[in-house]
Amino acid sequence: MLYREAGDFKTTYADDAQTFPIAFDRWRYYAILIVAAVIIPLVIDSYWAKSIMVPFLVFSIAAMGLNILTGYCGQVSLGTGGFMAVGAYASYKLMTAFPELNIFFVVLLSGGVTALVGAAFGLPSLRIKGFYLAVATLAAQFFLVWLFNKVPWFFNYSATGQITAPERTVFGIAVTGPSVPAYASYLFCLAFVVLLAWLMRNLTRGKVGRQWMAIRDMDIAAEIIGVHPLKTKLIAFAVSSFYVGVAGALFFSVYLGAAEPTEAFGIQQSFLVLFMIIIGGLGSIFGCFAGAAFMIMLPVLLKNVMAGALGWDTTLATHFEFIIVGGLIIVFLILEPHGLAQLARLMKEKLRLWPFPH
Amino acid sequence: MSIHAAEAAKDDASYAAQEEAHGIEPRRVGDVVMEMKNITLRFGGVTAIKDISFDVREHEIRAIIGPNGAGKSSMLNVINGFYHPQEGEIWFRGEKRGPMRPHEIAHQGIARTFQNIALFKGMSTLDNIMTGRMTLMKSNFWQHTFWKGGAEREEVEHRRRVEEIIDFLEIQAIRKTPVGRLPYGLQKRVELGRALAAEPKLLLLDEPMAGMNVEEKEDMCRFILDVNDEFGTTICLIEHDMGVVMDIADRVVVLDYGRKIGDGTPDEVRSNQDVIDAYLGVSHD
Numbered sequence: 001m002l003y004r005e006a007g008d009f010k011t012t013y014a015d016d017a018q019t020f021p022i023a024f025d026r027w028r029y030y031a032i033l034i035v036a037a038v039i040i041p042l043v044i045d046s047y048w049a050k051s052i053m054v055p056f057l058v059f060s061i062a063a064m065g066l067n068i069l070t071g072y073c074g075q076v077s078l079g080t081g082g083f084m085a086v087g088a089y090a091s092y093k094l095m096t097a098f099p100e101l102n103i104f105f106v107v108l109l110s111g112g113v114t115a116l117v118g119a120a121f122g123l124p125s126l127r128i129k130g131f132y133l134a135v136a137t138l139a140a141q142f143f144l145v146w147l148f149n150k151v152p153w154f155f156n157y158s159a160t161g162q163i164t165a166p167e168r169t170v171f172g173i174a175v176t177g178p179s180v181p182a183y184a185s186y187l188f189c190l191a192f193v194v195l196l197a198w199l200m201r202n203l204t205r206g207k208v209g210r211q212w213m214a215i216r217d218m219d220i221a222a223e224i225i226g227v228h229p230l231k232t233k234l235i236a237f238a239v240s241s242f243y244v245g246v247a248g249a250l251f252f253s254v255y256l257g258a259a260e261p262t263e264a265f266g267i268q269q270s271f272l273v274l275f276m277i278i279i280g281g282l283g284s285i286f287g288c289f290a291g292a293a294f295m296i297m298l299p300v301l302l303k304n305v306m307a308g309a310l311g312w313d314t315t316l317a318t319h320f321e322f323i324i325v326g327g328l329i330i331v332f333l334i335l336e337p338h339g340l341a342q343l344a345r346l347m348k349e350k351l352r353l354w355p356f357p358h
Numbered sequence: 359m360s361i362h363a364a365e366a367a368k369d370d371a372s373y374a375a376q377e378e379a380h381g382i383e384p385r386r387v388g389d390v391v392m393e394m395k396n397i398t399l400r401f402g403g404v405t406a407i408k409d410i411s412f413d414v415r416e417h418e419i420r421a422i423i424g425p426n427g428a429g430k431s432s433m434l435n436v437i438n439g440f441y442h443p444q445e446g447e448i449w450f451r452g453e454k455r456g457p458m459r460p461h462e463i464a465h466q467g468i469a470r471t472f473q474n475i476a477l478f479k480g481m482s483t484l485d486n487i488m489t490g491r492m493t494l495m496k497s498n499f500w501q502h503t504f505w506k507g508g509a510e511r512e513e514v515e516h517r518r519r520v521e522e523i524i525d526f527l528e529i530q531a532i533r534k535t536p537v538g539r540l541p542y543g544l545q546k547r548v549e550l551g552r553a554l555a556a557e558p559k560l561l562l563l564d565e566p567m568a569g570m571n572v573e574e575k576e577d578m579c580r581f582i583l584d585v586n587d588e589f590g591t592t593i594c595l596i597e598h599d600m601g602v603v604m605d606i607a608d609r610v611v612v613l614d615y616g617r618k619i620g621d622g623t624p625d626e627v628r629s630n631q632d633v634i635d636a637y638l639g640v641s642h643d
């Protein structure tokens with residue numbers, strides 16, 4: 001009985017609706033927060049920040065965004081890369097147009113801009129569903145990347161067509177630009193992750209989340225119960241795009257530093273984030289983190305083991321990664337649509353009883 | 359057979375008491391709450407409903423019966439705005455209803471269940487029934503985003519009411535189970551709970567007892583009567599089981615091939631020759 005809920009009785013409905021109803025989970029959550037916010041920044045080096053922690057945090061945000069839309073509201077999107085580009089270019093334009101504006105607000109405003117764009121692209125969702133909606137969002141993906149390539153206003157007429165993040169500081173410490181301390185880029189992203197995970201929890205635990213899930217599970221019945229279908233879907237598109245936009249802004253300004261739309265925000269990013277939520281678990285906040293961690297760490301791990309330790313060719317390692325991810329997607333789609341999150345839940349169930357068989 | 363079922367149900371003390379009250383007291387049936395006037399509904403060449411008029415009075419249990427394909431479900435779909443009739447008027451609580459979307463009609467106080475269960479399969483029983491209270495919840499998006507400004511208080515208040523419904527329907531044990539995993543009979547019960555949660559002024563039930571075994575039917579009958587009795591909810595239900603209809607309905611409309619062929623108390627309908635020819639004579643007794 002490593003994991004216990006015995007003796008944990010709920011006497012009020014508010015208690016029962018807590019984020020972590022079991023005391024053990026609550027303590028573990030606080031422990032993770034302390035490790036993430038205090039211990040990791042003390043020990044993190046630039047290799048860990050660059051190749052693991054920052055991309056993990058950024059893609060966790062993107063995965064939360066897509067999971068709101070797809071996992072909770074049931075609207076499939078293949079436009080994640082394009083909406084990340086909107087966030088990135090919004091942050092670039094804001095940073096260059098308003099140099100005094102704090103980078104924190106730049107990122108939030110970029111999310112806001114992306115939310116509006118996302119809601120506009122969500123309009124067809126009232127009429128088209130499933131596969132056809134996916135195709136429509138795919139069109140959005142290509143259109144947006146094309147737009148940022150073609151219209152020079154977006155990249156301030158720079159000769160290369162690239163956008164480059166100028167240096168911005170928080171409390172005097174650089175978080176964007178050429179010389180950012182590892183811990184600063186990590187902590188800056190972490191702040192957004194904590195904030196956005198909290199907001200997502202709030203949205204999904206009550207009325208708004210139930211409206212989304214009702215539309216996902218049976219839109220006709222949802223409407224008959226009084227859920228406004230278009231409004232609900234548009235809110236999902238807007239909130240989702242806000243998250244994806246924030247992720248795009250951070251991806252460009254903190255992680256990449258300089259970006260060019262086709263490569264940084266192409267269709268491969270859309271699929272990457274989609275794979276994250278499928279493997280992590282549709283309709284679960286924990287699943288966003290699990291999926292992002294998995295998809296970010298797998299290539300690093302494979303590269304280190306196969307290319308580093310075993311001395312294989314790096315391209316071979318990359319192909320291996322495709323095979324593993326492809327296989328896992330199929331396995332999860334067929335056997336466990338709720339992904340790693342569900343596996344974790346099942347394990348908890350088992351642990352709760354362990355070592356007693358019944 | 360179904361009449362025997364109803365007889366058997368009377369063994370249950372509370373049910374018997376209920377039935378007695380049902381029979382003896384003049385029912386507190388009130389004014390007309392909803393009136394359908396000359397409704398005609400066509401799908402291309404098929405006329406599903408042809409010039410049908412009937413009314414529903416406050417607090418009554420109004421049954422719609424008829425053979426398969428008679429247009430019963432279509433009638434409920436017209437009432438809750440899912441289909442738009444080509445001709446006719448719908449009056450609800452003294453006002454003529456203009457063209458409305460189903461979610462607007464839900465806000466007017468009309469709730470329903472479906473012939474083929476339409477629950478939110480991925481959500482728990484609790485969440486399904488909580489969703490039923492959508493029209494009663496006032497907090498807005500921003501309050502929920504920050505879980506402030508009464509969002510939490512409202513959730514708890516509504517949770518309390520939902521728990522009462524869960525107790526009433528005796529489904530405490532499946533509170534947190536995703537409804538997709540529940541057996542058919544329980545799903546029907548949860549769907550009733552979801553409709554009840556809206557505290558509707560008019561409750562539409564499309565074959566609430568279809569596909570149930572005798573025991574489940576008795577339970578469902580009891581719930582419907584209790585809802586009508588305790589909360590005074592006006593109910594309009596479609597049912598194939600004549601025994602059940604004769605037992606619980608105050609008045610019955612009989613449809614056949616999209617036309618109305620009878621309307622009145624169960625006894626009147628039972629002795630109506632058209633109805634006997636079209637329906638009773640063919641498939642029952």
Ligand SMILES: Nc1ncnc2c1ncn2[C@@H]1O[C@H](COP(=O)(O)OP(=O)(O)OP(=O)(O)O)[C@@H](O)[C@H]1O
Nearest residue numbers: 401404406424425426427428429430431432433473
């Ligand atoms: N959406 C639709 N499109 C075309 N025809 C329809 C549609 N809905 C119903 N109909 C037709 O209208 C007629 C009445 O159907 P309805 O479902 O109302 O019957 P019902 O009385 O509920 O039958 P049952 O007892 O089998 O449920 C049928 O002939 C049916 O084929």
Ligand SMILES: [Mg+2]
Nearest residue numbers: 430431432473
């Ligand atoms: Mg029907």
